[in-house]
Amino acid sequence: MPLKKNANIILIGPMGAGKTTVGKQLAMRLGKTFCDVDQELEKRTGVPVNLIFDIEKEAGFRLRETAMLTELLQRENCIIATGGGVVVTDENRQLLAQTPHTVVYLKTAVKHQLKRLKRDKQRPLLQGAGRRERLMKLAKERNPLYESVADLSFASGRNSAYGMAQKIADYLTRDR
Numbered sequence: 001m002p003l004k005k006n007a008n009i010i011l012i013g014p015m016g017a018g019k020t021t022v023g024k025q026l027a028m029r030l031g032k033t034f035c036d037v038d039q040e041l042e043k044r045t046g047v048p049v050n051l052i053f054d055i056e057k058e059a060g061f062r063l064r065e066t067a068m069l070t071e072l073l074q075r076e077n078c079i080i081a082t083g084g085g086v087v088v089t090d091e092n093r094q095l096l097a098q099t100p101h102t103v104v105y106l107k108t109a110v111k112h113q114l115k116r117l118k119r120d121k122q123r124p125l126l127q128g129a130g131r132r133e134r135l136m137k138l139a140k141e142r143n144p145l146y147e148s149v150a151d152l153s154f155a156s157g158r159n160s161a162y163g164m165a166q167k168i169a170d171y172l173t174r175d176r
Ligand SMILES: Nc1ncnc2c1ncn2[C@@H]1O[C@H](COP(=O)(O)OP(=O)(O)OP(=O)(O)O)[C@@H](O)[C@H]1O
Pocket: 013, 014, 015, 016, 017, 018, 019, 020, 021, 022, 038, 081, 082, 083, 084, 085, 116, 117, 123, 156, 158, 159, 160, 161, 162, 164
C-alpha cells in the first residue's frame, strides 16, 4: 500500500505495545508530527488519565477519547498514537475503519506487556493484583477488534522500540 504524502499513520494496539514510544521515533524517521490521544487529553484537561478515570469513570474517559480522536484525525502528516482501549467502542472503530489514513497495529504478547509495564502506576486498568489475568482478558476481547480495523500489523517480539520504528519506517518507505 503506497504511503501517501501528508497521510496520517494511526498506531493501535494494547498497553505497552509501544504506540507512544515507537510512534515518536517513527515520526522523526518519516518527517511527520507526533501526537498522542492520551497525552492530548491530559494537556486539554490538565490532569492525568487515571484521574479522568477516577472522576468520570471509564465511560466518561471514552467520550473524551472519541472526541479527541475525531479532532486529531482532521490533522495532516501526523503519527497518531491512540490509547490501548480505542477499539472498544463501535464509534471509534468506525472512525478508524473509515479513515483514509493508514492504521498500523502494534502487536505484542502479554509476557512482554508485563515486563514493560512492571513499574507502571499510571494506567488505571493495570492497577492492583492480577495484572496477567487482566491483560489476558483484554487481549482476548480486543485483539480481534484491533485486527478488524488495521491496514498493517507488526509484531514487536524481541525488537526494541528503536528496532520497531526502523522496521515500520523501512516497510512504509520501501521501493515499490
Ligand atoms: N518494542 C519495545 N521493546 C521494549 N520496550 C518497549 C517496546 N515498546 C515499548 N516499550 C516500553 O514499554 C513501555 C510502554 O510503552 P508505551 O508507553 O510506548 O506503550 P503504549 O502502547 O503507548 O501504551 P498505552 O496504550 O498505555 O498508551 C515504555 O517504557 C517503553 O519504553
